[in-house]
Amino acid sequence: MPVFTSSTRDIPDARDVPRHVAIIMDGNGRWAKQRLLPRVAGHRRGVEAVRTIVRTAVERGIGYLTLFAFSSENWRRPADEVSILMELFLRSLEVEVGKLHDNGIRLKVTGDTSRFDGRIRGLIESGETLTASNPRLTLTIAANYGGRWDIAQAAREYYRRHPEALADGAPLEPDALAPYLALAYAPEPDLFIRTGGEQRISNFLLWQLAYTELWFTDRLWPDFDAAALDEAISSYRKRERRYGRTSEQLATPATSP
């Protein structure tokens, strides 16, 4: 497994196509409301948009795609909407895992899955095992994920593995946590996309987005298609990623540290 370093310590190499794209898929409810449909209709169309974007990501040569499907705060929604979302997640796992495998895609699910129904947990485990050595896209579904949960669980895991660090009171270096974060198997996202018009992070990848390029669009998730993804990628390509350096340093790479 490759070891990815932190963008606040080392400067990642720049590429035309983002290696890792992370998306907050927002706006399903409003999509349905605009059509006088129940919210569930928006969530169903949202699953179709996921299929389109996964296919497009493979075609564009993106290595890692991380999709926020259910946040740790989404339990606050009405119970009937939560159970519809769980049902959709369960059905999607049943229907899609085989297709992902046929297409060489590796599936990962990240978040506190302990709160999910046993059937969902079983499908996650078997899906991850089945697709574990697939070489193409790594598709991560963030479910019952929260950025603060992630940092806290990484710290807990670090101290569990290094009990001596607790005892001798040594300061905890940020990079020491990195291997224990939920997405340690992926480079940090190059491009973050949020659909649905809101310009906030909503407790998604707090640590990992330190140097990610951000792209917000008013387009609602069920309407997000290949052309919309291409638009985000083309904006990404025009960005100057300085990682703390000056523009002048980028123009003369030989003199930059």
Ligand code: IPE
């Ligand atoms: C995103 O769409 C899907 C989930 C959070 C599960 P929303 O359901 O938040 O849609 P809006 O924001 O109400 O339009």
Ligand code: IPE
């Ligand atoms: C963020 O969307 C979570 C997901 C897309 C899964 P929300 O619609 O729940 O975000 P907030 O609460 O409006 O910020």
Ligand code: MG
């Ligand atoms: Mg929303």
